[in-house]
Amino acid sequence: MQVVEFIERVGAYILDSILALGNFALFLIRSLMYAVLPPYKLRLTLRQIRIIGAESLMLIVLISTFTGMVLGLQGYHTLHLFGAEDSLGTLVGLALVRELGPVLAALMIAARAGSAMAAELGSMQASEQIDALTVMAINPVQYLVSPRMIAGVVSFPILTVIFNVIGIWAGYAVGCGLLGASGGAYFNNLAANMSRHDVALTLYKALVFGVVVMSVCCYKGYHAKRMATGVSRATTEAVVLSSVLVLAWDYFMGSILL
Amino acid sequence: MYASRTTQFIVGLFALLGIAALAILSFRLGKISILPTPGYVIYANFDNISGLKPGDEVDIAGVRIGKVLGASLSDNQARVAMEIDKGVQIDNDAIASILSMGIIGGKYVSIQLGGGDKTLSNGDIIRQTQSAFVLENAIGQFINNIGQSGGSKDSSSSQDSQQSQQKK
Amino acid sequence: MNSESNGKQTANAIEVRALRRSFDHQHVLNGVDIDIPAGTITTIVGPSGCGKTVFLKHLNLLLRPDSGSIVIDGVEVTRLGARGLNSVREKFGMLFQAGALFDSMSVYDNVSFPLVEKTRLSAREIDERVRRTLAAVGLEGMGHKFPSEMSGGMQKRAALARALVTQPKILMLDEPTTGLDPTRTGSIHQLVRKTQQDFGLTAVVVSHDVPEVFSISDRVAFMHRGRMQLVGTVDEVMSSDDEDFKRFLAGRASGDDLESQVVS
Ligand SMILES: Nc1ncnc2c1ncn2[C@@H]1O[C@H](COP(=O)(O)OP(=O)(O)O)[C@@H](O)[C@H]1O
Ligand SMILES: [Mg+2]
Numbered sequence: 001m002q003v004v005e006f007i008e009r010v011g012a013y014i015l016d017s018i019l020a021l022g023n024f025a026l027f028l029i030r031s032l033m034y035a036v037l038p039p040y041k042l043r044l045t046l047r048q049i050r051i052i053g054a055e056s057l058m059l060i061v062l063i064s065t066f067t068g069m070v071l072g073l074q075g076y077h078t079l080h081l082f083g084a085e086d087s088l089g090t091l092v093g094l095a096l097v098r099e100l101g102p103v104l105a106a107l108m109i110a111a112r113a114g115s116a117m118a119a120e121l122g123s124m125q126a127s128e129q130i131d132a133l134t135v136m137a138i139n140p141v142q143y144l145v146s147p148r149m150i151a152g153v154v155s156f157p158i159l160t161v162i163f164n165v166i167g168i169w170a171g172y173a174v175g176c177g178l179l180g181a182s183g184g185a186y187f188n189n190l191a192a193n194m195s196r197h198d199v200a201l202t203l204y205k206a207l208v209f210g211v212v213v214m215s216v217c218c219y220k221g222y223h224a225k226r227m228a229t230g231v232s233r234a235t236t237e238a239v240v241l242s243s244v245l246v247l248a249w250d251y252f253m254g255s256i257l258l
Numbered sequence: 259m260y261a262s263r264t265t266q267f268i269v270g271l272f273a274l275l276g277i278a279a280l281a282i283l284s285f286r287l288g289k290i291s292i293l294p295t296p297g298y299v300i301y302a303n304f305d306n307i308s309g310l311k312p313g314d315e316v317d318i319a320g321v322r323i324g325k326v327l328g329a330s331l332s333d334n335q336a337r338v339a340m341e342i343d344k345g346v347q348i349d350n351d352a353i354a355s356i357l358s359m360g361i362i363g364g365k366y367v368s369i370q371l372g373g374g375d376k377t378l379s380n381g382d383i384i385r386q387t388q389s390a391f392v393l394e395n396a397i398g399q400f401i402n403n404i405g406q407s408g409g410s411k412d413s414s415s416s417q418d419s420q421q422s423q424q425k426k
Numbered sequence: 427m428n429s430e431s432n433g434k435q436t437a438n439a440i441e442v443r444a445l446r447r448s449f450d451h452q453h454v455l456n457g458v459d460i461d462i463p464a465g466t467i468t469t470i471v472g473p474s475g476c477g478k479t480v481f482l483k484h485l486n487l488l489l490r491p492d493s494g495s496i497v498i499d500g501v502e503v504t505r506l507g508a509r510g511l512n513s514v515r516e517k518f519g520m521l522f523q524a525g526a527l528f529d530s531m532s533v534y535d536n537v538s539f540p541l542v543e544k545t546r547l548s549a550r551e552i553d554e555r556v557r558r559t560l561a562a563v564g565l566e567g568m569g570h571k572f573p574s575e576m577s578g579g580m581q582k583r584a585a586l587a588r589a590l591v592t593q594p595k596i597l598m599l600d601e602p603t604t605g606l607d608p609t610r611t612g613s614i615h616q617l618v619r620k621t622q623q624d625f626g627l628t629a630v631v632v633s634h635d636v637p638e639v640f641s642i643s644d645r646v647a648f649m650h651r652g653r654m655q656l657v658g659t660v661d662e663v664m665s666s667d668d669e670d671f672k673r674f675l676a677g678r679a680s681g682d683d684l685e686s687q688v689v690s
Contacts, residue, residue: 050265054272086359093287120530128526135486136540137515158276165279168287187287188322192315193364194288199280 027141027222028215031149034142044147052113052148052214053155057162063108064101064163068170071095076175085175089186090193092171093164097194097202101164103250106156106209110242114217117148118238121221122231130222145218149211156210157203164202205253209246216242296344297324298380302354303335308365308390310356315366316340318348326367340367348384349374355388365390438497439464439596439628440485445494447480454480455491456652462645467622467629469639472649473674478632479523481649482598485630486518487511498596516544519594523601523632525585527573533560533584534569540592559587562617564610579606586614590621597622597629604634611635615642636675640664648674 075091121144124130133140168190176183220238224230307329316324324342331337342348351372356365369384378384440462447455454477462468470478483489485496487503496503503514527536538556541547547555560566563583573581586602599618603611615635619642622629633639640646646663648656648671656663656671663671 046265046269049269049272054268057272057275084359087364090364097283123529127529128522128524129528131483131488132520132522132526132528134488135515135518135520136544137512138543154273158272158279161276161279161283165282165287168283188315189359189364190287192313192322192325192366195313196284196288199284199288202283203280 023223024215024219027145027219028211030141031145031215031218032211034139035146035150037142041143041147044143045150048147048151049154052109052117052151053158056109056112056155056159059108059112060105060159060163061166063104064166065170067100067104067163068092068096068167068172069174071100071167072171072174072176073179075171076179076181079181085181086185087189088171088175088181089168089188089190092175093168093190093194094198096164096167096171097198099250099254101167102156102160102202102205102209103246105160105163105206106213106246107243109152109156109159110213110217110239110246114213114242115235115239117214118217118221118224118235119231121145121218122224122234125222125224126226126230140222145222148218149214152210152214153207154210156213157206160202160206160209205250208249208253212245212249213242216245297341298344299327299339299341300348300378300380300382300384301337301339302367302384302387303332303337304354304356304387304389305335306389307336307338307356310338310365310367310390314364316342316369317366318346318369318371323369338367348378350376350378350382350385352378352384353386353388354384356390358390437464437500438462439499440630441495441497442485443495443497445481445484445496446492447484447489448492453652455484455494458494458649458652458654460647460654460657462628462630464628465622465626466644467618467631467642468645468647469631469633469643470647470649470654471633471636471639471674473677474634476649477652478649479600482520482600482630482632485596485598486515486520517595519589519592519597521582521586521589521597521599521602523604525573525578525581527581527585527588529573531572532569533565533571533573533576533587536573536584537569537587537591540588544592555591556587559591560584562590562621563587564613579610582606583610583614586617590617593625593627595627597627599629599631599633601632601634603639611638615639618642637664650674 071092072088075088075095076085079085079088079091121130124144130140130144133143172183172186175181176186217238220234220241221231224234310326310329312326312328314326315322316326323346324340327339327341329336329338338354340354348369349372351374353370353372355368355370357368358365372386438461440460442458442460442462445455445458446453458481460468470481472478480489484491485498487496487506491504494504498514498517501510501514503511506514527533528539531539534556537559538552541552541555545552556569557566560569563586565580565583565587568576568580568584573584576584582602582605586599589597589599597618602618603614606614615638618629618631621627631639631643640660643660645658646656646660647654648663648668650670656666656668658666
């Protein structure tokens with residue numbers, strides 16, 4: 001009996017997961033489709049770029065500064081063991097551009113803007129505001145989700161590139177300013193080793209992470225349960241799931257593209 | 259609820275900042291050129307380029323004068339294409355060697371100017387080359403020499419084996 | 427009680443047949459049949475939790491039925507695709523039980539929202555209509571406030587203004603007067619009646635203000651155990667000897683401290 005029950009439960013869980021994945025895929029496709037189809041929600045999109053992108057700038061500046069400083073410090077001490085301090089620029093720059101810039105920027109935006117978005121959409125769902133849009137014959141996905149997706153696709157690459165540039169300068173400041181690596185070698189080696197593929201990779205990753213984080217956070221908020229704990233659950237799940245997906249997807253893309 | 263002038267201004271500023279950062283990353287930090295580069299391309303054949311990659315530095319006396327474009331196989335040798343900055347003159351007796359930056363650092367091509375009477379131009383080949391120093395090979399050679407001659411005159415031979423100066 | 431008797435002179439705006447819907451094995455709608463004649467006010471009463479809100483949400487297909495049919499203006503809507511649905515929904519104005527105002531927008535923006543999004547009216551016309559509607563629900567000069575800054579009753583009236591402002595063909599009001607004081611209740615009732623007469627629209631009102639709401643109702647439906655147990659004109663329903671309805675009226679009236687007005 002217990003064995004059968006257990007197998008049933010596993011089966012139900014798997015079916016639920018497949019269903020949820022299918023629903024999510026549909027949601028993602030619809031939100032992307034409405035993003036490219038008119039009527040365009042330009043004002044709403046601008047507002048979301050301001051909220052998701054511009055207002056995350058200070059956080060990104062802060063995090064990228066410390067990340068670059070830590071890379072400069074640890075990179076210098078490690079490379080120093082091999083007498084390869086001249087490669088510090090390459091180490092810091094490529095680590096940032098290829099991995100840390102897109103990933104850390106995405107995690108920070110998920111924590112800051114993604115959570116707020118899930119909470120906002122969740123409370124709109126809980127108080128029937130989304131239903132109110134529907135009965136006005138306004139498509140809530142097009143009105144609420146698509147502008148946020150576009151805003152993510154625009155904001156993530158911008159913030160990521162800013163993250164990279166500030167991180168590289170912060171690594172320079174610590175490695176060359178404080179610790180005595182050669183400043184000229186720092187930038188020369190970086191320039192020699194960073195190709196347009198690296199810049200394209202950073203933009204590409206940021207773009208994909210933008211879609212991942214925005215769609216997960218919107219989906220979780222949009223489908224929040226109409227209970228007291230529904231909104232807080234949705235918010236937590238949105239941040240956790242989008243962070244996990246960013247890291248998993250980053251490894252996945254890295255193993256395919258490099 | 260509508261995008262105010264402030265929002266438009268902030269978003270505009272944000273976008274410009276992003277474009278500026280991208281420009282710095284690409285052209286200042288990455289030195290990636292979008293225009294056709296005004297340099298010229300020369301070739302050099304090596305027995306072994308072990309780890310030299312496109313984008314690696316080409317220098318004369320430690321000064322960067324160009325970069326490696328790529329390598330292909332030709333007559334069982336590696337033919338390396340290098341883009342040399344405009345205005346840099348390399349004569350036909352120059353020697354190109356592949357060197358390492360530190361023990362684990364990347365490889366680069368160093369060019370030693372000779373006393374040749376002609377200047378290389380686009381598509382020309384540097385005749386004299388010196389291949390990459392491959393640590394594993396050197397160690398293998400060293401052990402061989404010890405085995406054969408009791409380790410008496412190994413110091414010079416390990417050097418010679420790496421120097422395959424060739425004239426075609 | 428026989429709804430077909432009225433259908434001769436007026437076509438039905440809404441015809442519902444054998445509508446069923448259950449949530450997790452709970453049969454909320456258990457075979458609902460009702461005709462709602464065009465140009466009338468039909469009031470649905472019934473105990474809390476009997477499925478009135480669920481029924482309203484089926485009419486504009488916010489919820490989909492398990493089985494049964496809904497015909498709006500002669501069109502079967504239960505199997506419509508997205509485009510057809512939108513054209514049906516554009517006929518409806520709906521006041522949600524909890525208001526469902528957009529809390530990121532001021533009251534003025536809430537009320538102008540459906541006009542801005544769904545009509546081609548000029549900015550001046552929109553402004554004029556929004557002000558007129560806000561004044562009608564007693565919220566003149568309150569346009570700049572946000573929903574969170576207003577009492578529940580004011581939110582309800584703002585939401586009513588949003589439902590009225592598009593002058594829909596069919597108006598659905600889910601408890602428009604719950605939480606309002608008696609004076610406000612009366613004036614909202616009069617507003618609904620006046621709007622209905624001015625535009626000849628069809629209104630479906632869910633209300634607990636029994637029997638006051640009957641004064642503006644053409645027809646009354648008593649919902650019980652997932653069906654429309656009684657449907658008819660006010661007089662027909664009030665003179666019915668249905669035990670459940672009598673018990674409901676008595677409970678409702680005593681609960682609201684209105685024994686004097688009980689008709690029994
Ligand atoms: N989305 C839903 N999921 C599950 N049960 C629901 C849902 N909506 C309503 N119900 C149930 O349906 C019943 C009728 O609810 P409702 O129509 O809101 O009652 P009322 O007549 O007071 O408006 C209630 O028991 C409620 O629990
Ligand atoms: Mg209700």
